[in-house]
Amino acid sequence: MTPGQQREADEAVVAGRRALASLEEAEDALESASNWGAFDLFLGGAISSVIKHVRLGGAREALERARDDLYAFTRELRDVSDIEVLRMDVGALATTLDVLFDNVFVDLYVQKKIDDARDNVAAAIRATRVVLARLEETPR
Template sequence: MYEKINSEILEAKEQLRKKERIDGLLQHAIEQLDSEKHREAELKEILDKEEMDVKKLEHLSVKGLILEVLGSKEERLDKEKREFMAAKLKYDECCNSIKLMEAEMKDYKAQLREVSNAEIDYEALIEKKQKLILESKDKYSNEILSLMEEAADLNSDITEIIEAINAGSTVLGSLESAKDSLSEAEGWGTLDIFGGGFISSSAKHSNIDEAVEYINAAMSNLNRFKRELKDVNLDINITIDIDSFDRFADLFFDNIFTDMSVQDKIESSLENVASSIDRVKEVMEKLRGDCDAKEIQLKNLKHKIKDIIEQARD
């Protein structure tokens, strides 16, 4: 039952390996070509300089006449010409190398077009044989079904972790913006304490208002983040707070004690936000680690299923 399709899978896998090998060669050629083009630009710069040095000596000038009288012009010209020729040989060799690499890449691309459907053909045959195995309910079917269920669970876990990571990124964006606004407010606040006046007070409170808006957004996003984390069996304990500020007393009355009080609140809120950022980043790092680990598990499971399908015999 499996003899014909096994033969087809073997042929498809050979084509797939050929495609992977050529693709690897192409990527290596692309890297080499980029490096050689960078080298070409450097050599062209050297060549242009050497050519300019030769032309300067060939054209008579006050300096050229002096050199000629001193009997050294021809020696200098000969030296510059040798350096020019050496630079030209290197440049020409590099240009020729680039042409060969481009021809090589063209050949690799042509070869890739011949096996462009190798992966699709292989996957289609594996799927076809998997269907045959599952329908036959033979000794391979139970093992494959069990592994498929495990793979489905892992895929679901990965989806949930990615959703949590996306939610965390949104929280981080709001917190970073709040941190920037509070940092600016802190700067204006320091100036305000030392007599910055109306402009510094206005700027400071404008930044505070921005920070409050960002923190309100972060609070909303944080609630979603916490919900997503529960889906992946993680929890996070973060509270974000920003003190209310007595804007009018600070803005219209020259009172250093009020200014200092507001400055203390800004600094306290800034520390709170910075701490929240660190905590979210810590959780995000764990999420990414879990996601990477599960993706490796899923990849290994899929390989295991394919191995069983490939090796299945009548």
């Protein structure tokens, strides 16, 4: 490996580690939102719906950071794709319905969106770890 290739590999590893940390932060934020969603579904009311959506806002911010870091990682790698799946779109209507008409059907819908986002983040974490492991195994 030439010094230039080594530098590029090192930059990719740094970007990959940053992306992995962001993904793990997003995973934690989604876990918190999911827990509040479960509480809201079974025992909650308007207040728990509001708290859940505050947590979802934090999860959206974490997902944005993770997506930005994954874009940087892909620029370094040039061969990682499918990062657009890191999107969580509960929607303003669902948020409004969830808070105003707090019922099990809207709660289930929102919970499904959270679960889908968690699945996407988990898949991105696995893929990032695989690529990082390959990069780190590369002879220097």
